[in-house]
Amino acid sequence: MSKIYDLIVLGAGPAGENVADVAHQSGLSCAVVERHLVGGECSYYACVPSKALLRAGAALRAAQRVDGAKQAVTAGVDVVGVLRRRDYMTSGGTDGGQVDWLKGAGIDLFRGIGRLQGKKRVEVQALDGSTTVLEARHAVCVSTGTTTSTPPIPGLADVGYWTNREATSTEKIPDSLLILGGGVVACEMATAYVSFGCKVTMLVRGKKVLERMEDFAGEMVLKSLLELGVDVRFGVETTRAERQGEKVVLHTTLGSLSAQELLLATGRAPATVDIGLPSIGLPSGKYLQVDDTLLVSAATNEGDAWLYSVGDANGRALLTHMGKYQGRAAGGVIAARALGVEVSTAAWGQFVATADHAAVPQVVFTDPEVAAVGLTVEEARKRGHRVRVVDYPLGSVSGAYLLSDGYTGQARMVVDEERQVLLGATLVGQDVAELIHAATVAIVGEVKLERLWHVVPSFPTVSEVWLRLLEAYGRPGVKAT
Ligand SMILES: Cc1cc2nc3c(=O)[nH]c(=O)nc-3n(C[C@H](O)[C@H](O)[C@H](O)COP(=O)(O)OP(=O)(O)OC[C@H]3O[C@@H](n4cnc5c(N)ncnc54)[C@H](O)[C@@H]3O)c2cc1C
Ligand SMILES: NC(=O)c1ccc[n+]([C@@H]2O[C@H](COP(=O)([O-])OP(=O)(O)OC[C@H]3O[C@@H](n4cnc5c(N)ncnc54)[C@H](O)[C@@H]3O)[C@@H](O)[C@H]2O)c1
Numbered sequence: 001m002s003k004i005y006d007l008i009v010l011g012a013g014p015a016g017e018n019v020a021d022v023a024h025q026s027g028l029s030c031a032v033v034e035r036h037l038v039g040g041e042c043s044y045y046a047c048v049p050s051k052a053l054l055r056a057g058a059a060l061r062a063a064q065r066v067d068g069a070k071q072a073v074t075a076g077v078d079v080v081g082v083l084r085r086r087d088y089m090t091s092g093g094t095d096g097g098q099v100d101w102l103k104g105a106g107i108d109l110f111r112g113i114g115r116l117q118g119k120k121r122v123e124v125q126a127l128d129g130s131t132t133v134l135e136a137r138h139a140v141c142v143s144t145g146t147t148t149s150t151p152p153i154p155g156l157a158d159v160g161y162w163t164n165r166e167a168t169s170t171e172k173i174p175d176s177l178l179i180l181g182g183g184v185v186a187c188e189m190a191t192a193y194v195s196f197g198c199k200v201t202m203l204v205r206g207k208k209v210l211e212r213m214e215d216f217a218g219e220m221v222l223k224s225l226l227e228l229g230v231d232v233r234f235g236v237e238t239t240r241a242e243r244q245g246e247k248v249v250l251h252t253t254l255g256s257l258s259a260q261e262l263l264l265a266t267g268r269a270p271a272t273v274d275i276g277l278p279s280i281g282l283p284s285g286k287y288l289q290v291d292d293t294l295l296v297s298a299a300t301n302e303g304d305a306w307l308y309s310v311g312d313a314n315g316r317a318l319l320t321h322m323g324k325y326q327g328r329a330a331g332g333v334i335a336a337r338a339l340g341v342e343v344s345t346a347a348w349g350q351f352v353a354t355a356d357h358a359a360v361p362q363v364v365f366t367d368p369e370v371a372a373v374g375l376t377v378e379e380a381r382k383r384g385h386r387v388r389v390v391d392y393p394l395g396s397v398s399g400a401y402l403l404s405d406g407y408t409g410q411a412r413m414v415v416d417e418e419r420q421v422l423l424g425a426t427l428v429g430q431d432v433a434e435l436i437h438a439a440t441v442a443i444v445g446e447v448k449l450e451r452l453w454h455v456v457p458s459f460p461t462v463s464e465v466w467l468r469l470l471e472a473y474g475r476p477g478v479k480a481t
Contacts, residue, residue, distance in 0.1 A: 002133035005031040007334055008122050008140045010114045010275060012102075013040020015311025015323030016143030020107050022331025028338055030107045031134050033114035033124050038098040041145055041164075041312075042320045044090050049168035050188055052086040054365045057195030061367055062430060065404040077195045079173055086168075093169065116140065116276035120306055123276075138338040139306050141330060142288055142296075143323070144275055146268035146312040151180070155241040159248045162263040164189075173198050174260035178250060180238065181265035182209040184364050187221055189263060190230045191366045201231040201257060203238065203250070210364065214377065214426045216391075216410050217370045221428070224367055233257075270313055280307070287315030292352040293345055294330035305337055316356045326353045348444075358423070359443045363433040368409055371436035374424035374443045377414050386417045392468045394429040399461040404430050411465045413439070415473065421446045427465070435463055449473065 006028035009016045017038070020030045037044050056077045063069045091097055102109050112126040120136040148163035150156065162170075167189050173196045179186045182204030194200045202209075202225070209225070209232070210218040225232055233254055240251040241262070248262040273285045280300045282288070288309035289297045296307040310330045311323030333351040336343050347354045361373040380387045394400050394409030401407050409429020416423045425439035442452060453470055457463035 002121070002135045003031070004135045004137060005029045005108070006137045006139070006338055007031070008033065008114075008134050008136045010116075010122060010140065010142050011040065011144040011271075011311075011313070012038040012098075012109070013143060013145050013311060013323065014042050014320045015145075015313075015327045016040070016141065017098075017102075018324045018327025019141045019143060019308070019310055019331045019334070020102075021105060022328050023335045024105060024107050024331075026332065026335030026339070028138070028335050031110055032102060032107055033110045033112065033122060033134070035111070035113045037093070037095040038102060038109065039095050043095075043098070044093055045165040045168045047320050049086050049090050050164075050185075050192070051365055052089040053082060053168065053192040054188060054195075056082045056085070057192065058365070058367055060195075062404065065406065065430070067405055076197065079196050082196070083171065090169075110134065114275065116279050118279050119300060136306065139308055139334045141294075141308040141310060141334065142272065142275065142313050143309065143311045143327070144271040144313050146318065147271050148264050149267040149269040150264060151238070151266050153238050153241050159241045159243045159262060161241075161248070162261050164265070166261075167193075167263050175199065176259035177201070177261050177263060178203060178248065178257060178259040179263045179265055180250075181267070182206065182211065182232075182234075183265060183267065184210065184362075186263075186265035187225065187364060187366050189265060190225055190232075191228065194225075194228045194230050199231075199259070200229075201233065201259065203236040203252065203257070204232060204234045205236060207234055210370065212376075213364075213370060213372055214412055216412070217364075217372065217426055217428050220368055220408075220410065221364070221366045221370060228367070268312065268318055270315060272313055288313055290314045290316070291345075292347075292354060292356075293333045293343065294326050294353060295333075308334060316353070317360045319360065319362055322353075322356065322360055325355060329353045355444060359440055361436050361440045363436060365433070368429045369432050370426065370428050371432045372424070372426040373436050373440045374422065375414060376424055376426070377412075380414050380416075380423045385423060387423065388415045388417050388473070389413075390415065390469050390473045392465060392472055394427065394432070394462065394465055397462055397465045397468060398459065399464050400429065402460050403462060411469060413469050413473075415449065419446070420449045422449075422452075429462070431462065435465070438463065438466060450475075 007030045009020045009032045012032045012034035024030045063073045110124045112124040117123045122134045124132045176199040179202045208218045237253045247258040249258040270287045294308045310326040364370040395407045412426045414424040
């Protein structure tokens with residue numbers, strides 16, 4: 001006997017939870033299938049614990065940059081306290097709170113591995129091996145996330161490497177750590193672990209860190225990593241890995257390097273390998289391509305829109321807030337189509353994830369932080385925009401030099417010269433994370449520069465940088481004839 005629901009959600013990470021919540025609030029019955037923890041990677045092994053591991057170091061360094069406060073904080077980070085706070089933030093790796101939330105919301109949870117078994121049918125294999133078949137009246141949404149992408153390095157499988165899971169949930173800080181990769185996970189984890197007194201070496205294949213961001217962001221983060229004591233090697237290819245007793249040894253084009261642990265921070269791969277996609281004619285292990293209503297672009301949806309994908313699994317933007325945004329849109333559109341409500345697919349409407357293309361914000365919690373939204377200069381030019389780039393040193397803003405002695409930072413806005421609106425913004429500096437939402441509003445709202453002059457930042461805050469950037473861009477003035 002199968003159980004029937006309007007909507008079946010595969011994967012209870014932040015994206016899946018939001019689809020179920022919105023669809024259920026619109027009147028659909030929902031089942032959520034989760035093989036591990038309700039809350040997903042984000043809550044237990046990614047965003048939340050990683051930011052908890054970073055926070056003490058950031059707070060300490062911020063205090064050390066203020067005369068009068070620095071005298072009071074002469075010791076380093078207390079690792080026991082950091083891990084205790086991390087455990088509190090992740091509920092000790094238990095998901096009781098989120099399970100209660102699902103129950104309270106009236107959404108049924110099925111624990112186990114979910115696999116599609118043809119159209120609108122999902123088999124759930126529980127830990128004890130028993131199976132339950134679920135059938136969807138209207139839709140199935142795949143929100144199974146991603147896992148660490150494992151490079152094909154001979155010997156790697158046998159060394160017992162760390163992924164983000166071990167790096168964020170460990171109870172013991174190793175004496176030394178090799179990190180493979182130069183992206184966001186690598187930079188954040190290097191910043192956290194070096195603050196714990198661990199000897200950190202980053203092995204970067206290319207020439208830069210944070211290569212998808214504006215160049216100056218990677219350069220400033222690199223400078224700080226080096227100052228914090230991280231050993232960063234560029235242009236490294238790893239040819240073989242082996243474990244020698246307590247140490248992992250990597251044989252590389254720059255010679256052999258060893259450490260107590262090795263962290264793979266080499267990007268993500270879609271968790272769509274063992275979810276039954278071939279049963280509906282789709283390949284395993286690929287990101288699910290979707291349209292702006294999060295409907296999977298595949299023949300199986302022709303004439304009967306039933307398969308959706310949100311969050312990391314569709315590869316659009318590997319970020320929690322973007323997955324949740326997609327989840328809200330998909331939950332709404334699934335309910336609307338099920339209830340026969342007309343669905344407008346016009347940009348910026350209720351049922352589409354338009355921001356995925358032009359207004360994705362991200363904060364990298366290194367020290368300095370990097371906060372960016374929209375297009376980089378390079379992306380904007382590639383898309384054919386005629387742009388003007390305006391840069392401003394953040395340390396020259398009154399709010400910044402009051403915040404921190406010797407504040408260094410940089411801000412950039414990328415302006416669409418045709419439409420006189422912002423296309424992108426990047427801020428690098430201490431405590432810039434909260435500033436990026438203002439730029440996100442300006443980009444999504446397509447606010448003209450002439451109107452932004454009326455958005456008055458409070459004095460003395462770091463937000464005054466927006467005024468400085470406008471001044472640097474220039475305002476048509478009145479001249480005596
Ligand atoms: C170290 C690290 C730090 C990060 N920090 C940030 C950050 O600060 N901010 C940010 O925005 N993003 C961050 N991210 C990215 C963020 O974690 C992801 O974008 C987010 O978790 C994606 O959410 P999701 O719901 O799509 O997938 P996930 O959170 O991966 O959830 C997917 C869920 O599906 C379940 N599942 C998978 N397959 C099946 C199956 N067959 N049956 C049943 N259940 C299944 C999984 O168990 C999991 O619970 C970070 C990532 C990493 C690795
Ligand atoms: N604060 C945040 O918002 C945050 C934090 C962490 C992660 N994330 C998200 O998680 C995703 C994954 O992060 P990530 O850092 O794993 O991926 P990434 O794509 O940012 O970086 C991957 C890095 O690994 C390198 N690499 C790939 N294959 C390699 C190999 N064989 N050998 C050596 N280096 C190799 C790449 O050159 C790159 O430097 C990101 O897309 C990011 O959006 C977000």
